[in-house]
Every structure is written in structure tokens, then in C-alpha cells.
Amino acid sequence: MLKRTHTCGELRAEHVGEQAVLSGWVANWRDHGGLAFIDLRDRFGLTQVVFRPEVDKDLHGRARELRAEYCLSVRGTVERRPPEMENPDLPTGQIELVAAEMELHSASETPPFEMHGTEQVSMEVRLRNRYLDLRSRRMQHNLEFRHRLMQTTRSYLDENGFIEVETPFLTRSTPEGARDYLVPSRINPGRFYALPQSPQLMKQLLMIGGMDRYFQIVRCFRDEDLRANRQPEFTQIDLEMSFVDEEDVMGMVEGLMARLYRDVLERELELPLPRMAYDDAMARYGTDSPDLRFGLEIGDISDIAAGCEFRVFSAAVAEGGQVRGISVPGGAEMARSQVDGLVEWAQQLGAGGLAWVKVRRGAAEGGVAKFFSEGELDAIRERLGAEDGSILFFVADSPYVCNLVLSHLRRRLGRELGLLNDADDALCWVVEPPAFEQDEVTGEWTFVHHPFTSPRSEDLGKLEDDPGAVRARAYDIVLNGEEVGGGSVRISDYDRQVRVLKVLGYTEEQIQDRFGWFVEALRYGPPPHGGIAFGFDRLVMKLLGVEDLRETIAFPKTQRAVCLLTGAPGLVSEDQLRELGLRLDTD
Ligand code: ASP
Numbered sequence: 370m371l372k373r374t375h376t377c378g379e380l381r382a383e384h385v386g387e388q389a390v391l392s393g394w395v396a397n398w399r400d401h402g403g404l405a406f407i408d409l410r411d412r413f414g415l416t417q418v419v420f421r422p423e424v425d426k427d428l429h430g431r432a433r434e435l436r437a438e439y440c441l442s443v444r445g446t447v448e449r450r451p452p453e454m455e456n457p458d459l460p461t462g463q464i465e466l467v468a469a470e471m472e473l474h475s476a477s478e479t480p481p482f483e484m485h486g487t488e489q490v491s492m493e494v495r496l497r498n499r500y501l502d503l504r505s506r507r508m509q510h511n512l513e514f515r516h517r518l519m520q521t522t523r524s525y526l527d528e529n530g531f532i533e534v535e536t537p538f539l540t541r542s543t544p545e546g547a548r549d550y551l552v553p554s555r556i557n558p559g560r561f562y563a564l565p566q567s568p569q570l571m572k573q574l575l576m577i578g579g580m581d582r583y584f585q586i587v588r589c590f591r592d593e594d595l596r597a598n599r600q601p602e603f604t605q606i607d608l609e610m611s612f613v614d615e616e617d618v619m620g621m622v623e624g625l626m627a628r629l630y631r632d633v634l635e636r637e638l639e640l641p642l643p644r645m646a647y648d649d650a651m652a653r654y655g656t657d658s659p660d661l662r663f664g665l666e667i668g669d670i671s672d673i674a675a676g677c678e679f680r681v682f683s684a685a686v687a688e689g690g691q692v693r694g695i696s697v698p699g700g701a702e703m704a705r706s707q708v709d710g711l712v713e714w715a716q717q718l719g720a721g722g723l724a725w726v727k728v729r730r731g732a733a734e735g736g737v738a739k740f741f742s743e744g745e746l747d748a749i750r751e752r753l754g755a756e757d758g759s760i761l762f763f764v765a766d767s768p769y770v771c772n773l774v775l776s777h778l779r780r781r782l783g784r785e786l787g788l789l790n791d792a793d794d795a796l797c798w799v800v801e802p803p804a805f806e807q808d809e810v811t812g813e814w815t816f817v818h819h820p821f822t823s824p825r826s827e828d829l830g831k832l833e834d835d836p837g838a839v840r841a842r843a844y845d846i847v848l849n850g851e852e853v854g855g856g857s858v859r860i861s862d863y864d865r866q867v868r869v870l871k872v873l874g875y876t877e878e879q880i881q882d883r884f885g886w887f888v889e890a891l892r893y894g895p896p897p898h899g900g901i902a903f904g905f906d907r908l909v910m911k912l913l914g915v916e917d918l919r920e921t922i923a924f925p926k927t928q929r930a931v932c933l934l935t936g937a938p939g940l941v942s943e944d945q946l947r948e949l950g951l952r953l954d955t956d
Contacts, residue, residue: 371442371472378414382463384447389466391416392442394477394504395435396484405432409443409466410484412509417450417465418443428471438477438484438501444470492919496933499924511920515909517633519586522606525628529621531582531608536571538588542883543569545819547591550601558950564590567902569819570887572609573859576898577890584608586905598918600906601930606854609900615842615858618899619798622846622854626796634912638796642846647802655693655776657802660850661795663788665779668753669693674765679740681724685765692765693775694724696753697782700760701727708736708760711778715764720774724763728755737763780850796848801825804841805872814872818843822857823899824869836872844901853908856901863891 373392380389393411400406405420420432435441445468456462480501482490487505495502502508523533542549545566552562565571567589575583585607592601610618623640630638643661650659653666674682674692682692708725715723725736726746733746741749755761762778764771783789804824805814814836816822824832828839843857860866866888870880880888909921919925926932946953 371444371470373442376413377409377411377416378460380416380447380461380464380466382449385449385464387447388444389447390442390444391418391466392474393440395437395439395441398435398437400433405429405435407432407435409441410504412513414461415459416461417456418445418468419465420468420471424467424469428468431471431473432468435473436477436479438480438504440474440477442472442474443468492917493927493933496919496925496927499934503923507920511909511913511915512923514633514913515921518629518909518912519905521629521632522584522586522625525625526582526584526608529582529624531584532580533585534575534580534583535585536565536568536575536587538564538590540565540571541886543567544816545569545591546816547593550590550592553949553951555949566591567605568607569821570884572607572900573821573895573898574887574890576609576611577893577895579611581611582609583900595926595928595930597928598907598910600918600922600925602926604905606903606905606908607900608902609898611896611898613858613897613899615800615844615899618856618858618901619844622901626846629912642796642798644798644800647799650799651772654779655772655774656850657799657845658847658850658852659797659799660780660783661797661847662792662849663783665695665697665782665788666754667693667695667775667779670749670752670763673745673748673752677741677745679737681722682740682763682765690765690767691771692763693771694749694753694761694763695775695779695782696728696750696755696759696761697786698756698759699786701729701758703760711762714781715774715778718774718777719770720764720766722765723774723778724765726761728757728759728761731757733761794849796846798844798846800844801840802843802845803837804828804839804843804869805836807837813874816873817841818855818857820870820873821859821866823860823865829865832868832872842899846901846903848908848911851907851911852904853911854901854903856899858897858899861891861895861897863888866891 371390374390377391377393391409393409395407396410396415397408398406403422407418408415409418420429422429443466445466447464448467450463450465481494481498482501484501484505487495487502487507539552539562542563543566547566549563549566552564554560554562568585568587572583587605587607588602589605590602593599595601610621623642627638627640630636645659647657650657652669653659655667669691670693671686671691675686677683685692712723726733726738727735728750733750738746749761753761764774802817804817804822806817807814818841823842825840825842831838841857843855845852845855847853860869867880870884906918906921910918913921915921924932924934931937
């Protein structure tokens with residue numbers, strides 16, 4: 370076998386005259402009658418190889434048979450290309466390899482698409498032929514980038530005293546709010562393992578077990594109806610620390626982010642990251658994952674609207690709702706059709722309407738301006754910080770609808786007005802969210818983060834009587850308007866844990882049955898502890914600046930949770946079912 374001496378991205382002018390062996394795939398071939406050329410490609414680059422009949426007539430003949438994606442090794446002499454043949458776009462563009470010997474490892478069928486320009490190819494075709502898609506520069510770059518983030522994370526956490534511990538996949542249900550993937554047990558008929566939605570309880574047990582600092586880059590499984598950019602199995606950077614409060618965890622994570630930016634993106638990240646209380650984020654951005662790359666902050670004019678003549682506004686406030694809005698600089702120039710388009714879109718999102726006024730020459734006009742006095746209009750303009758030439762949009766509705774519509778409107782305008790172009794990444798923390806939220810229909814309380822998150826100690830008195838007023842010692846890290854990680858300080862007290870589980874509707878019996886194995890451990894000297902988990906695929910996607918999670922995962926699934934390459938999930942035989950004690954009840 371010809372053993373390679375260099376990669377296809379390595380040879381330069383300084384190697385001219387040397388012998389080299391390259392191995393890779395035929396990216397392009399050109400048969401110029403007299404000369405045969407191929408571009409040989411591997412993960413590291415591309416090198417032009419030329420076959421000359423005067424060097425070896427027989428070899429030249431064989432080279433003329435080469436086609437796209439044939440896999441081969443070739444030995445030859447590095448030669449400088451004639452000046453007019455140099456390719457300044459290619460790192461190896463000054464040289465070519467003049468072939469003297471070739472070993473063809475394997476031929477290839479004509480591939481269904483070309484490996485360069487795969488952005489033209491549909492995702493479905495790419496996923497069906499993923500091993501070919503992986504040969505594209507794009508996927509190789511993406512997976513290298515992912516690897517680099519992973520390795521840098523490992524080094525950073527290792528340097529900071531974390532140890533990587535694996536936790537089981539075949540385990541019991543962990544309540545993270547999604548449906549479990551279940552695995553039937555053959556040896557224990559009628560019983561099932563659950564694949565972990567996260568290693569949450571295991572990592573807490575590791576703290577109770579004295580491991581002090583744990584991390585894992587780990588697969589998690591959630592059987593959810595998939596929306597775009599969700600995967601049924603996904604990867605977390607998961608970590609947990611003992612004898613810490615939220616400051617310690619956030620500080621450690623900021624250090625990690627700065628390190629990833631410096632080592633992988635070669636950019637400096639300014640620390641500390643800005644922090645925002647959950648309520649503040651909701652008030653100013655209408656969401657708990659605000660995009661801080663641009664302004665367009667939301668303002669509340671409910672007090673002004675309460676007494677105004679405009680019934681839509683005053684009635685909304687009277688019914689316990691709000692009137693909130695945003696001011697869009699330059700928006701006074703928007704055409705009527707554009708404004709109408711936004712109104713219609715807001716209605717589709719669930720708003721009764723989207724009121725507007727324009728500010729020109731220091732005065733508000735158009736839209737709903739006629740329903741307000743001069744004084745009210747001045748107060749509204751001031752509240753929203755509206756400058757001349759702006760358009761102001763308002764939603765009068767429940768807080769939920771105001772937040773929903775205004776956060777979407779803000780995001781849409783940020784994009785359409787080009788406010789995101791060239792903006793630096795914006796990272797921030799959103800802290801102290803509510804611990805519980807109430808199901809609108811059933812009135813039952815559910816957790817916002819997860820049931821093992823510690824309530825703030827000053828709110829403990831309200832736990833049973835007013836759960837909605839209890840704040841959690843939780844924090845989310847948000848990058849350009851998307852949550853990329855979340856964690857909390859945990860409950861490290863048996864009684865408190867049981868109280869919280871009871872608020873969530875578990876009886877003493879259910880607690881013992883479902884979490885007994887965990888809560889019992891809280892009776893044996895648990896340390897104060899806390900941690901966080903990053904959605905690693907999402908982090909890679911955001912830092913890479915791509916829009917589709919599947920660009921960052923080697924073998925992803927479709928939105929229907931299907932692997933197009935293997936056809937998973939597949940059917941199983943009657944025998945397999947019988948062994949598991951299962952009978953199918955599907956048509
Ligand atoms: N286990 C949590 C999650 O998956 C993260 C954490 O609290 O550390 O979201």
C-alpha cells in the first residue's frame with residue numbers, strides 16, 4: 370500500500386522537487402487528451418495531480434479512467450505550476466503533483482450530487498446519502514468546529530477540577546417536562562427503562578457522593594413533537610459543582626464561554642456578561658430569551674391608556690390587560706401596505722389588532738393618533754423614547770398576548786430593518802425566573818425549570834399559599850435571542866424537596882415511588898450544589914452561524930424523528946416482541 374506522506378492541503382512551493390504520496394478522493398477530473406488532471410481531496414484540502422504520458426504511458430491511460438469520488442493514493446514529484454496556471458484561491462494553488470505511481474483503492478458510482486455546492490441540494494437527499502454529504506467541505510468544517518468546541522470545553526473543565534463521569538442511559542424517568550423514550554426489559558418482562566432526558570438526578574447524586582465537580586458531554590433523549598431545530602436525541606454539556614451558589618456557577622460558565630470565543634472563534638468576549646432579571650426581560654423584550662443585539666425595547670403605556678378616549682386601549686386595561694408598544698426609528702417612512710401587512714401578521718399571532726401612530730415634525734399623526742389628546746400623545750412618545758421619523762406600534766391585550774406579539778414584532782423588525790447586520794454576538798444571563806407556573810386549564814402547578822431547583826430562601830414562606838410568587842434560584846444563558854443553557858442551585862434539603870414536590874401535586878406515596886431513590890439520598894449529608902447544562906448542538910449552531918441544527922450533527926433525524934439513512938425507527942420481528950413480552954396494538 371502506498372503510505373501517504375502529506376495531506377491534500379499541505380504541499381506548498383517550498384516542497385517543489387520533493388517526492389510525496391497523497392491519498393483522497395477525486396473531486397474533479399479533466400482529460401485534456403495529452404494530459405489528465407485530477408483534484409484530489411481529503412479533509413485537509415485539495416491538490417491538483419497531473420498525469421503525463423511521457424512520465425508513464427500506462428499510468429496516464431489508467432488516470433483517464435478516473436471519475437468523481439474514486440478513492441486512491443498517488444506518488445509523484447511536487448512541481449511548480451506554470452505562472453498562468455496558478456490558483457491563488459487554493460492554499461496548494463502554486464504547485465501540482467506530477468504522478469509517477471497510483472494505487473486505486475476503490476471506484477465509485479456516480480454520486481447523486483456534487484460535494485461542492487451542497488447548499489443547492491435538498492436536506493432530504495443529503496441525509497439519505499449522509500456519508501457523501503460528509504465529504505463536503507462544509508460538513509467537514511462544521512464537524513471540526515464542533516469537535517474543537519468539545520475539546521476546548523473538556524480542557525477548560527479539566528483544568529478547573531471537574532471530572533468527566535458517565536451516567537447510565539438505561540435508567541429511570543427524569544422529569545424534565547418531556548415524554549420519555551422507553552426501552553422494554555427482556556429480563557424483567559413488563560418493566561421499562563427510560564432513556565434520560567438529562568443526567569439531572571445522577572449528577573446531583575454525584576455531588577452527594579463527594580465528586581465535587583462533575584461534567585459530561587452527554588446525549589439526552591426527549592420524545593417531543595419535533596419543531597424545527599429540535600432533535601429527539603441531543604447533546605448537552607452538563608456540569609455540577611459542590612459548595613457553590615449561583616455566582617460560582619455563572620462565573621465558571623462565563624470563563625468557559627470566554628475560552629471558547631478566544632480559542633475557537635479567535636474573538637474576545639467581554640466579561641462579566643450582562644444580567645437581567647426575568648421580570649425585566651419580559652417587560653422590556655416580551656421574552657425570557659431577549660436578543661440584545663439591537664434596541665427596540667418595549668414600553669408600557671397602560672397607565673396613560675387607562676383613562677384615554679380610545680376604547681380599545683382603556684377597555685384592555687380595565688379588564689386587567691396591558692397596553693404596550695415599541696418605537697421603530699425611521700418607521701414613519703413605512704408604506705401603508707407594509708404597515709397593514711404587519712397588522713395582519715400580528716392578528717395571525719393572536720393579537721386583536723396592532724395599533725400604530727407615526728411621529729413627524731415632533732408630532733404624532735395617522736393611525737390611532739386621532740383618539741388621543743396632545744398631552745397623551747406627548748406622554749406616549751416620551752415613554753417609548755420615540756424620535757422624529759418613527760412609527761409606534763401598540764398591542765392592547767393580556768400580558769401573555771402582549772409579550773407574544775411584541776417579542777415577535779421586535780425580532781421581525783430587527784431582522785428586516787437590518788439591525789442585526791454586523792452586530793456582535795450578544796450574550797446575557799436571565800435570572801430569578803418564577804419557580805412555578807400554573808396550567809391555565811387545570812389550575813395545577815408545574816415547575817418552570819425542574820423540580821429540583823431551589824426556591825429563593827426569602828420566598829419559602831409562600832411555597833404552599835402562593836406558589837406563583839416564589840422565585841427560583843435559576844439562571845439561563847441567552848445568545849442572540851436563544852437560550853443556549855440553563856441551570857440552578859439545587860434543593861439540598863430533604864424536607865424542602867418534599868415540600869416542593871408536593872406543590873407540584875405529588876403525594877407522599879408518589880414521591881417515594883418515583884423519586885424515593887433520589888430524595889432518600891438527601892437524608893445523608895448533601896452538600897450545597899448547583900450546575901447548568903448547555904444545549905451543545907444549539908450552541909454549535911449559533912457560534913457557527915448556521916440556521917439548521919442538522920448542519921452540526923453527523924447523523925441527525927428528520928422532524929418526524931426518522932433517520933433517513935438507516936430508516937430507523939424500524940419494524941421488529943414477532944419473535945423479538947414475544948421475547949420482550951410485548952404485543953402490538955397498531956393497524
Ligand atoms: N438538567 C437541566 C436541563 O437539562 C439543566 C440543569 O439544571 O443543570 O435543562
